[in-house]
Amino acid sequence: MLTCDAYHRPRSLADALALWGAAPEGSRLVSGATDLYPAARDGRAGDVHLPALIDLSAVPELGGYEIAKGRVHLGAGTVYQDFLTDPVLRQNLPCMPHVAIWFADDQIREVATLAGNLVNASPVADGTPAAVALNGAIELARLEQGGIRRRTVELESFIQGPGRTVIEPGEIATRVSLDSCCGYGGAFQKVGQRRSLVISVACCAALVRTDAEGRIFEDVRLALGGVGPGPIRLREAERLLRGNRIDTETILRAADGAAEHVASRSRRDYRREVVANFVRAALEEALDARPNRAPSHDQTKETMANA
Numbered sequence: 220m221l222t223c224d225a226y227h228r229p230r231s232l233a234d235a236l237a238l239w240g241a242a243p244e245g246s247r248l249v250s251g252a253t254d255l256y257p258a259a260r261d262g263r264a265g266d267v268h269l270p271a272l273i274d275l276s277a278v279p280e281l282g283g284y285e286i287a288k289g290r291v292h293l294g295a296g297t298v299y300q301d302f303l304t305d306p307v308l309r310q311n312l313p314c315m316p317h318v319a320i321w322f323a324d325d326q327i328r329e330v331a332t333l334a335g336n337l338v339n340a341s342p343v344a345d346g347t348p349a350a351v352a353l354n355g356a357i358e359l360a361r362l363e364q365g366g367i368r369r370r371t372v373e374l375e376s377f378i379q380g381p382g383r384t385v386i387e388p389g390e391i392a393t394r395v396s397l398d399s400c401c402g403y404g405g406a407f408q409k410v411g412q413r414r415s416l417v418i419s420v421a422c423c424a425a426l427v428r429t430d431a432e433g434r435i436f437e438d439v440r441l442a443l444g445g446v447g448p449g450p451i452r453l454r455e456a457e458r459l460l461r462g463n464r465i466d467t468e469t470i471l472r473a474a475d476g477a478a479e480h481v482a483s484r485s486r487r488d489y490r491r492e493v494v495a496n497f498v499r500a501a502l503e504e505a506l507d508a509r510p511n512r513a514p515s516h517d518q519t520k521e522t523m524a525n526a
């Protein structure tokens with residue numbers, strides 16, 4: 220059971236920062252609360268009693284998004300359902316709808332935020348590899364000398380390991396910035412253990428832009444989740460593909476190299492085996508999903524494990 224001495228629902232960022240800065244040790248922030256509540260309810264974290272619970276869901280400064288200079292700046296309140304329903308986000312962040320379609324269920328997607336997914340820093344989070352492939356960065360704000368001080372940290376440095384980030388006491392994540400990838404095909408492959416509400420064993424996000432004839436990889440972004448303590452950007456595979464012909468041999472070479480990154484000790488052989496397969500599948504799916512190109516197969520398919 221989750222209980223708290225004080226529950227706050229601030230109506231401005233300044234109020235939220237003031238409450239958070241003054242909150243007694245052991246207090247928690249929540250956005251959608253889809254990580255915190257189930258842990259308490261299921262007893263995984265035991266009975267949880269908090270001095271204060273600060274609910275960020277009514278802070279207007281954390282809503283909405285803007286697009287500027289090739290970047291999409293998402294308010295930290297952006298929920299997974301937005302990546303399915305907002306046509307501008309679908310166009311600019313083409314791998315995110317593929318992540319969202321396999322993320323939890325309708326109810327969870329309506330409240331679960333990308334920012335919460337990143338701050339929670341689970342090695343099997345679905346949003347982290349996609350955000351890393353989009354060159355993601357997170358903006359953190361805190362109150363300092365009566366004003367709001369902000370800093371921006373690239374996601375690859377933000378996530379330090381399972382459940383560990385560089386967020387400091389008193390800081391609130393205010394936005395997540397991602398590359399605008401209009402014109403790219405996007406994909407997400409997820410290997411799970413059951414069909415509904417699958418938590419990944421491993422996952423792969425891909426973004427692909429080709430020349431007009433569809434013969435050359437102009438740009439490729441690839442990132443893995445669930446195979447190590449944090450998300451892994453597959454830069455070697457990207458380099459191998461960029462500027463090269465789109466053919467089976469090149470794709471297989473890049474996919475085989477990706478399996479070398481599997482560091483997770485649990486079910487290591489299994490993860491290595493599937494990684495090469497779904498990097499290939501993610502690339503093919505992203506190629507099929509390029510705008511103005513008729514898909515040749517189901518673009519949101521999921522690879523199911525025989526666990």
Ligand SMILES: Cc1cc2nc3c(=O)[nH]c(=O)nc-3n(C[C@H](O)[C@H](O)[C@H](O)COP(=O)(O)OP(=O)(O)OC[C@H]3O[C@@H](n4cnc5c(N)ncnc54)[C@H](O)[C@@H]3O)c2cc1C
Pocket residue numbers: 247248249250251252253254255256257275295321322323324327330331332333334335336337338339343344345346390391392393416417418419
């Ligand atoms: C049934 C179910 C299915 C799920 N399926 C998936 C899935 O398919 N894939 C997946 O990746 N995850 C899944 N999850 C986990 C969870 O939904 C995600 O991690 C979600 O994105 C968390 O977002 P949230 O807004 O609910 O975070 P919260 O639970 O509110 O917070 C998570 C953590 O982030 C911190 N936090 C939240 N917002 C901020 C902020 N603005 N600034 C600073 N700290 C903040 C909180 O203090 C907490 O430590 C599932 C959960 C459930 C219950």
